Amino acid sequence: MPEDAAVARLRAVAAKSAEGRWEEVGVLTRAVRAGDARAFARFYDLHGFRVYKHLLVLAKGDENVAREIFQTVAIKLAKKMEIFDEERALRAWLQSVARNAFIDLCRTRKREAKLVPMDEIEVALEPGTGSPDRLREGLNRALAECAPEEREWLNAIYVDGKSVGEVAAQSGQSYKALESRLARLRLKVRKNLLTQLRHE
């Protein structure tokens, strides 16, 4: 069916050009607001993880709570999207949506007598340092507890963008060995980071 193929190709081109336009915050938020499901998926890809990280800080490193609130926030975003022309304003709004969802959850839990004292919530929501700063500080402290070579591997692969094979060759170990070491290393740093958040 050459016609079908042509139509599919045209659709793909149209979708790609639409996605290109969605790089602009104003266009993307307007498309989501207008009910474009693909625009929403793109919005979710771009901003979902940032919201999750913010929730992780609010929930003091409790991944279950962060996951629960994240779902609520995702539904809220699907229900009501505001239009923004600046990325900064959008980020601030997303943080406030996440924060409100977190407060709602805390209040619900308080009502259900799974007591979370309000003063704890206030500590979690105290103004000043934002969630990215807290996470970065926590990461730096967690990395400080790693061996220097482990820090080098992490930096080379995740920051400098080198491949695992390349780093494995440089450090004189097999690809598989480095891959499994990296997995364990990531887990260790994450645990350390979440523990720090919990005890802040």
Added chain:
Amino acid sequence: MNKKFDSDREDALLDAILGGEAWLEAEVAGRRAALAEFRARQRRRKVRLWLAQAAAVLLLAAGVFGWPKLAKVAPSAPVATVAVNKPAMPASIGSKIMPAANTPAADLAVVPANGLPVKPESGAAAAPDKGPQYISEEELLAMFPKGSCTIAEVNGQKELIFFDQKVEKEGAVYKGGWN
């Protein structure tokens, strides 16, 4: 600038550290829930749109098909002409004529612009109703040569009886006063 660069580098590492299974689970569950809500919102929007269109079509249909009926009873229908059917002046009055008491009222017909008849009392611009126009027995008799006819009661009904067949054929002479 350097600070931004450093924070971007740190963010890349942070994403790698935190983007584990917990995030993947949250991502999948959140996406599923959000897209379900998003599609439900789209459905609601479509239903609202469909209902609005249906209502518009119904209103249009009611306007097209219901307007003539509404116009028929509309009190403010414009009155184009007022036709008053006066009792026809008899060119010749037969040997039998209904007396004044039984003469029907003048027929008044108000015709609006669309050609449909409207009751005279409902028309704002209808001609003033003067009531039924009658002539008395004396006036009726005066229309004929004196002594050529009289009014008599036959079978309980008053009738005009002519003594002279010629006068009956010639008919009455109208001198006004019929409306």
